[in-house]
Amino acid sequence: xxxxxxxxxxxxxxxxxxxxxxxxxxxxxxxxxxxxxxxxxxxxxxxxxxxxxxxxxxxxxxxxxxxxxxxxxxxxxxxxxxxxxxxxxxxxxxxxxxxxxxxxxxxxxxxxxxxxxxxxxxxxxxxxxxxxxxxxxxxxxxxxxxxxxxxxxxxxxxxxxxxxxxxxxxxxxxxxxxxxxxxxxxxxxxxxxxxxxxxxxxxxxxxxxxxxxxxxxxxxxxxxxxxxxxxxxxxxxxxxxxxxxxxxxxxxxxxxxxxxxxxxxxxxxxxxxxxxxxxxxxxxxxxxxxxxxxxxxxxxxxxxx
Amino acid sequence: xxxxxxxxxxxxxxxxxxxxxxxxxxxxxxxxxxxxxxxxxxxxxxxxxxxxxxxxxxxxxxxxxxxxxxxxxxxxxxxxxxxxxxxxxxxxxxxxxxxxxxxxxxxxxxxxxxxxxxxxxxxxxxxxxxxxxxxxxxxxxxxxxxxxxxxxxxxxxxxxxxxxxxxxxxxxxxxxxxxxxxxxxxxxxxxxxxxxxxxxxxxxxxxxxxxxxxxxxxxxxxxxxxxxxxxxxxxxxxxxxxxxxxxxxxxxxxxxxxxxxxxxxxxxxx
Numbered sequence: 001x002x003x004x005x006x007x008x009x010x011x012x013x014x015x016x017x018x019x020x021x022x023x024x025x026x027x028x029x030x031x032x033x034x035x036x037x038x039x040x041x042x043x044x045x046x047x048x049x050x051x052x053x054x055x056x057x058x059x060x061x062x063x064x065x066x067x068x069x070x071x072x073x074x075x076x077x078x079x080x081x082x083x084x085x086x087x088x089x090x091x092x093x094x095x096x097x098x099x100x101x102x103x104x105x106x107x108x109x110x111x112x113x114x115x116x117x118x119x120x121x122x123x124x125x126x127x128x129x130x131x132x133x134x135x136x137x138x139x140x141x142x143x144x145x146x147x148x149x150x151x152x153x154x155x156x157x158x159x160x161x162x163x164x165x166x167x168x169x170x171x172x173x174x175x176x177x178x179x180x181x182x183x184x185x186x187x188x189x190x191x192x193x194x195x196x197x198x199x200x201x202x203x204x205x206x207x208x209x210x211x212x213x214x215x216x217x218x219x220x221x222x223x224x225x226x227x228x229x230x231x232x233x234x235x236x237x238x239x240x241x242x243x244x245x246x247x248x249x250x251x252x253x254x255x256x257x258x259x260x261x262x263x264x265x266x267x268x269x270x271x272x273x274x275x276x277x278x279x280x281x282x283x284x285x286x287x288x289x290x291x292x293x294x295x296x297x298x299x300x301x302x303x304x305x
Numbered sequence: 306x307x308x309x310x311x312x313x314x315x316x317x318x319x320x321x322x323x324x325x326x327x328x329x330x331x332x333x334x335x336x337x338x339x340x341x342x343x344x345x346x347x348x349x350x351x352x353x354x355x356x357x358x359x360x361x362x363x364x365x366x367x368x369x370x371x372x373x374x375x376x377x378x379x380x381x382x383x384x385x386x387x388x389x390x391x392x393x394x395x396x397x398x399x400x401x402x403x404x405x406x407x408x409x410x411x412x413x414x415x416x417x418x419x420x421x422x423x424x425x426x427x428x429x430x431x432x433x434x435x436x437x438x439x440x441x442x443x444x445x446x447x448x449x450x451x452x453x454x455x456x457x458x459x460x461x462x463x464x465x466x467x468x469x470x471x472x473x474x475x476x477x478x479x480x481x482x483x484x485x486x487x488x489x490x491x492x493x494x495x496x497x498x499x500x501x502x503x504x505x506x507x508x509x510x511x512x513x514x515x516x517x518x519x520x521x522x523x524x525x526x527x528x529x530x531x532x533x534x535x536x537x538x539x540x541x542x543x544x545x546x547x548x549x550x551x552x553x554x555x556x557x558x559x560x561x562x563x564x565x566x567x568x569x570x571x572x573x574x575x
Contacts, residue, residue, distance in 0.1 A: 004347040004502065006537040007544060011348050011502035047503075063559035067567035108398050112408045227556045234552030238544050242555050243345075243537075249559060253566030290406050297401070298468035303394040303414065 007241035008052045014247060016046065021251025025064045030259035031200065031215065031275045036061050036193035036226075037122070037282060039248070052241050055233035058226045059245035061194045064252035065219045065226065071260045072216030079167035079213045082177060083220035086199070089181025090188065090225040097189030098232060111299075114191055118286045121187070125201050126280025132205070133273035140269075168209040168217070177207060181221065188229055194222040197279050204272070211268040331363035332356060332525040334513045339527070341500055342534040349477075349502045354386050354425070354511055355495040356525070363515070363523055383427045383516040384486055384494045385444055388529065390421025390478070391507030394454070397465055413457035413465055420505040422446070422479045425496035429483040435519035442521060444514065446470055446481055477501035506531045 002011040020042045024035035036057055043053035072078055104110040139145075163174045180202050184195040199218050203209045209217070234240040266274075334356030341350055395418050399411035424430070430444040439448045457465040473479035478501065486496040498511075509529040514521050533541050544551045 002346065002348045002502070004343060004345050004537060006533060006540045009503060009506070059555050059559050062556060063563035063566075066560050066563035067570075070564060070567045071571075108396075108409045108412055112406075223560075227560070230556050230559070231549065231552035234544065234555060235548045238548050238551075240544065240552060240555050242540060242544075242551075242558065245555065245559065246562065249562055250566075253563060253570070257567070257570040292407075293402070294400055294407055296468075296471075298397055298399050298465070298472065299409070300395055300397045300469060300472045302420075303396050 003243070003247070005048075005052075005241050005244045007056070007239060008048050008244055010047060012046055012048075017244070017247045018251035020046070021060065021064075021248035022255035023251075024060075024248075025252030025255030026259040027255075027278070030262055031196070031271060035064065035196075035252075036188075037118070037191070037197055037279075040191070040193060041282075043244075048241075048244070049239075051233075051237050051239040052244070055230065055237065055239040056241040056244045056248070058188075058194075058229040058233065059240050059242070060248040060252060061226045062223055062230060063245070063249035064256050065194065065222045067253045068256045068260055069216060069219035069223050071257070072219060075216070076167075077213050077216030078220050079165055079209070079217045080220070081163075082165045082168050082170075082207075082209070082213075083217045083224070085163075085174060085177045086181035086184075086217070086221040087224040089178040089183075090185030090195075090221060091228055093182035093185025093187075094189040094225060094229055094232070095185075096182075097186035098236070100186070101190050115286055115290050117187065117191055119283055119290065121198055122279050122283025122286065125197060126276045126278075126283055128205070129201055129272050129276030130280060133269040133276060136269040137273065167213055168207070170207060170209065172207065180206065185225055188225055189232075194226055196222055197275070200275070211271075330523040331359040331361070332513060332515055332523045333359060334511075334525050334527060336511055336527055336529055339529055341504065341529070341531040343504075343506065343532065344535050344537055347502060347537075349500055349504070351497045351499050352529070353495060353497055354388070354513070354527075355493070356513060357493050358382075358384075358491070358515060358523075360492070380517060382491075382522075383433045384488060385424065385426040385430055385433075385514040385516060386486060386496050386498070386511065387444060387514075388421065388423045388498050388509060388511045389419040390505050390509050390531070391419075392417040393420045393505070394418070395469065397457070397469060399461070399465070399468075411458060411461065411465075412455070413453060414455035415469070416452045416454040418451070418469075420478065420507070421500075421509065422449075422473070423498045423500075424481045424483065425485045425498060426483045427486045427488060427494075433516050433519065434521070438520050442514075445483070446479065476503060478504065500531070504531055506533060 001014045003014045003017075004011045020039070024039045024042070027035045027038065039057045039060065040053050043057060044050060048056075069078065101110065104113055161174045162171055164171050180199065184199050184202070187193065187198060188195045196218050199221065200214055203214045203218065204211065230240055334354065337353035337355070341352070394414065394416050396412065396414045398409040400407045401410045403410065424445055426433075430439065431447055434442075434444065439445075443450050451466060456462075470479060477499075480499070482496075486494060488494045507530070509531060511527045511529055513525045513527075515523040532538065
């Protein structure tokens with residue numbers, strides 16, 4: 001069954017869209033990532049124009065992550081204070097990111113920046129998570145005591161304006177989550193992703209937060225930032241396709257509810273290993289695209305105005 | 306089926322003869338519909354372009370008249386139909402390898418390129434029109450004139466040109482079917498033009514040319530509009546006229562849909 005998307009200006013199969021939404025929603029709730037790093041490429045592959053894919057994707061991720069954030073909230077898995085600080089940084093970062101986006105689009109190197117950013121972040125994050133979770137699993141298998149999860153004291157601890165995040169069991173400088181949120185927000189605007197695949201590892205390895213609040217808090221922050229990005233994109237480029245977003249989110253909320261249940265059954269390190277594998281795989285795929293000669297050397301875009 | 310279509314054509318012809326529907330120099334043409342309405346189940350559509358040649362009114366050049374030619378009927382002739390969409394500016398980029406990585410290095414921009422171009426004819430315009438005629442009235446992709454607002458590298462202009470056609474043809478908005486136009490009894494002609502689901506919206510023009518001896522002896526055009534209707538139109542207009550409100554509504558919609566779905570799934574699972 002085909003459905004016409006009024007902003008994307010094309011017809012797509014409704015079941016294809018539902019399936020894509022479902023897959024992304026499943027990952028979203030299982031790992032606390034927005035799934036945007038998968039959604040954007042999938043939509044592009046289906047023929048949706050890039051601007052519409054990014055903007056409508058953001059709108060859909062809002063819906064998918066709020067249903068997940070709520071599910072985690074009920075289990076007490078959201079550190080609201082931490083989430084708000086991350087969001088504050090995220091809003092500033094996404095504004096800056098949107099400006100970089102505009103400049104690069106005019107010079108034609110946006111595509112390259114997006115690919116390189118994806119490759120660097122996905123590959124390094126994925127590899128890091130795989131190594132760490134593999135080591136934990138190995139130690140558990142051997143019956144060794146788990147590695148102490150205390151972060152060693154670094155320059156970050158000497159930063160001023162410390163705040164207590166009770167739920168995350170942290171007493172850290174407010175600038176640490178603020179800067180992380182800001183960097184992620186920048187990537188949200190440039191790459192059209194929720195940023196969960198960066199913020200989840202950042203919370204685990206940099207902020208040293210307990211795994212059970214990481215996913216809920218990440219979803220909380222993603223909901224806020226993608227909502228802002230949706231409004232931002234609809235003002236700037238009028239590229240939010242509400243019909244597309246609605247179909248995707250119907251699939252996504254179904255997938256999300258399945259994901260959150262399976263996620264709680266798996267151990268932390270298994271979850272991290274799985275996410276690491278997916279993230280690394282997508283990164284490799286993007287690197288392949290950079291180094292292999294494309295089938296079509298030319299790309300054509302319409303110029304507005 | 307065919308008979309019905311021709312019956313419809315005749316009916317339309319008598320209608321258009323009385324109406325203000327244009328008729329220039331012996332060509333009478335019309336389209337099965339002057340509007341394409343895009344609604345939620347739009348999957349592309351075909352329109353029938355049809356017409357008739359009134360040979361008694363086709364102007365005969367003075368040179369031929371002198372030789373006592375009273376009518377041009379029974380002489381070989383051709384018909385070309387072209388449907389063009391609203392003009393757009395396009396940017397084209399070319400990738401090349403730099404240190405092992407493929408990145409955009411070349412770029413060009415074309416002004417006023419039709420966003421839709423469909424040609425139907427009895428024969429390829431290149432074969433039936435004189436070069437000087439094609440130069441004045443470009444017909445067919447091969448003779449389409451590009452107005453570069455930013456020139457491509459001189460030695461690669463042809464590659465850029467072909468790349469644009471390749472891309473447009475692949476997405477279905479450019480098509481050339483030089484033998485798809487049918488002529489019946491040297492008078493009636495018809496061709497079907499397909500508009501894919503991604504057809505750009507806006508004002509279109511259908512041009513019909515009557516060709517003999519390598520020149521265009523008569524020409525006729527008809528307007529056509531492609532528009533969104535109903536909810537699709539409402540959404541499109543809303544998103545473009547009140548973008549901030551639209552964005553906020555999208556977020557509210559997403560948040561409530563997410564929460565409702567969450568509540569539903571809890572109810573069913575517990």
